[in-house]
Amino acid sequence: MLKIGNVEFCDRPVFLAPMEDVTDPSFRYMCKKFGADLMFTEFISSDGLIRDARKSVQKLNIYDYERPVGIQIYGHIPEAMEKAALLVNEAQPDLLDINYGCPVKKIASRGAGSGMMRDLPLMKDITERVVKNSKFPVTAKTRLGWDQDSLNVEEVAFLLQDCGIQALTIHGRTRSQMYKGQADWTLIGKVKNNPDIKIPIIGNGDVTNGRIAAENFDKYGVDAIMVGRAAVGKPWIFKEIKHFLTTGSEMPQPTVSERVEFAREHLIKSVEYKENQRGIYEMRRHFALYFKCIPDFRETRLKLLTAQTVEEIQSILNYIEDRFGNVGPNDFMPDNNN
Numbered sequence: 001m002l003k004i005g006n007v008e009f010c011d012r013p014v015f016l017a018p019m020e021d022v023t024d025p026s027f028r029y030m031c032k033k034f035g036a037d038l039m040f041t042e043f044i045s046s047d048g049l050i051r052d053a054r055k056s057v058q059k060l061n062i063y064d065y066e067r068p069v070g071i072q073i074y075g076h077i078p079e080a081m082e083k084a085a086l087l088v089n090e091a092q093p094d095l096l097d098i099n100y101g102c103p104v105k106k107i108a109s110r111g112a113g114s115g116m117m118r119d120l121p122l123m124k125d126i127t128e129r130v131v132k133n134s135k136f137p138v139t140a141k142t143r144l145g146w147d148q149d150s151l152n153v154e155e156v157a158f159l160l161q162d163c164g165i166q167a168l169t170i171h172g173r174t175r176s177q178m179y180k181g182q183a184d185w186t187l188i189g190k191v192k193n194n195p196d197i198k199i200p201i202i203g204n205g206d207v208t209n210g211r212i213a214a215e216n217f218d219k220y221g222v223d224a225i226m227v228g229r230a231a232v233g234k235p236w237i238f239k240e241i242k243h244f245l246t247t248g249s250e251m252p253q254p255t256v257s258e259r260v261e262f263a264r265e266h267l268i269k270s271v272e273y274k275e276n277q278r279g280i281y282e283m284r285r286h287f288a289l290y291f292k293c294i295p296d297f298r299e300t301r302l303k304l305l306t307a308q309t310v311e312e313i314q315s316i317l318n319y320i321e322d323r324f325g326n327v328g329p330n331d332f333m334p335d336n337n338n
Contacts, residue, residue: 002200002223004167005137007068007094009224012217013037014241017169017204017228018072018097018141024059024282026269028066030235030262035242037224039069043099046075046084060091070095070139073130074102076111081126085133096134098127098165100142100156103175114143114175117152124159131164141169141204144187147176157191161199169226172205179229182206189220202226209237210244210251217245233289235262256294260321263290264314271310280310287313294324 002009016023016031018040028039041059048056062069071093075081081098088096100123102113109115116123131138140160145151157168170191172183183205192201200223207213208230216225231237236254243251254262266286271279287304291297300320307313 004095004139004200007038007137009037009068012245013224014213014238015169015202015224015226016040016231016238017226018043018070018099019228019232020102021282022232022285024270025061025063025066025273026266026279026283027232027235027286028069029269030266031231031238032066033265034236034239036238037068038095039066040097041069041071041093043072043074043102044084046073046077046080049073049084049087050080060088062091062093068094070097072097072099072141074099074107074112075126076116076122078122078125078129082129082133085130089133089135093136096130096136096138097169098130098138098140100140101169101171103143103173103178108175114146117142117146117150117156117175120152120156120159123156124163127160127163127165137166138164139167139169140165141171143171144174144184147174150174151187153187154191154194157194157197157199157201161197165199167200167202167223169202169204172203185216185220188222192221192223200224204228206230207241210241213241214245214248233286233292235266253293256291256324257321259290259293260317263287264317266290267310267313277308280308280313283313291320291324294320297324 001011002013014037016036016039020042023040023042031039044056044059060071071088071091073084085096099113100116107113111119142156144153153170160168170188172185172188185203188203191197202224203216203220203222204226207225207227213225227237240251267283270283284305288301303316307316
């Protein structure tokens with residue numbers, strides 16, 4: 001059984017990855033509903049926290065029903081990361097995660113996120129400070145390296161373990177790959193199976209269904225699997241993966257009527273947690289994918305993405321259920337996200 005600090009998990013757990021502008025409370029609510037074993041907030045700027053920036057501080061909001069839940073922070077200034085860890089303590093998460101994996105240029109180019117993989121002394125300094133000041137288990141998320149010529153994740157894993165990190169998530173791509181190409185789990189497995197690595201290793205990258213999750217557990221021996229983009233517009237992927245891990249068979253995909261029900265619930269939570277209009281706008285990325293499987297859906301999708309009120313969206317959802325409710329699973333287009 002996997003244990004991180006005092007947090008215990010079931011055998012072969014499946015986690016929700018932290019994703020900016022995605023893993024807000026409404027999306028986490030849906031993923032928890034479908035069985036995510038651990039979830040993370042959107043990543044939070046340490047600079048934003050210590051400046052008391054409204055958007056950053058709001059991301060600290062977590063709820064008891066989400067537990068266990070982790071808060072992820074990022075930054076490249078040791079003193080700021082140290083102070084941010086102290087502020088995270090006040091939010092009382094189950095874990096504090098350090099982002100050493102974000103590939104976005106504006107973050108990585110200034111040395112934060114995956115940019116830290118090019119400055120291991122700074123990574124060591126920051127990690128030691130965060131571990132020292134956190135009341136909660138500290139974990140980290142990283143990539144294979146900056147590019148194919150600098151695959152240093154093994155060295156990074158030992159460094160972080162020595163600094164007191166209690167679990168490490170590895171995304172199977174380099175920073176230069178961004179999210180392109182296929183995730184390579186070979187190095188993830190190599191880190192996990194090194195006898196000198198004592199901390200749990202969590203694999204991340206291109207897990208889009210239960211069969212892939214099972215294969216990665218079996219082949220690479222990871223302690224847990226983390227799902228990111230494949231959960232967007234498909235929060236039931238956690239139930240789907242767990243079904244396969246338990247039974248060895250594929251779970252039937254939700255019907256259109258079920259997807260409408262999920263979309264309604266997600267919408268209600270989104271406008272509940274945020275100002276009404278912002279909640280609507282931020283649902284649009286999810287709407288486009290909830291119904292991606294339906295053929296000949298372009299016109300209706302455009303209406304969903306331009307609707308301005310909850311009432312208008314509810315009316316469109318009613319239409320989707322009436323118009324496409326007879327579309328069977330065999331008629332669905334592929335809806336896995338890579």
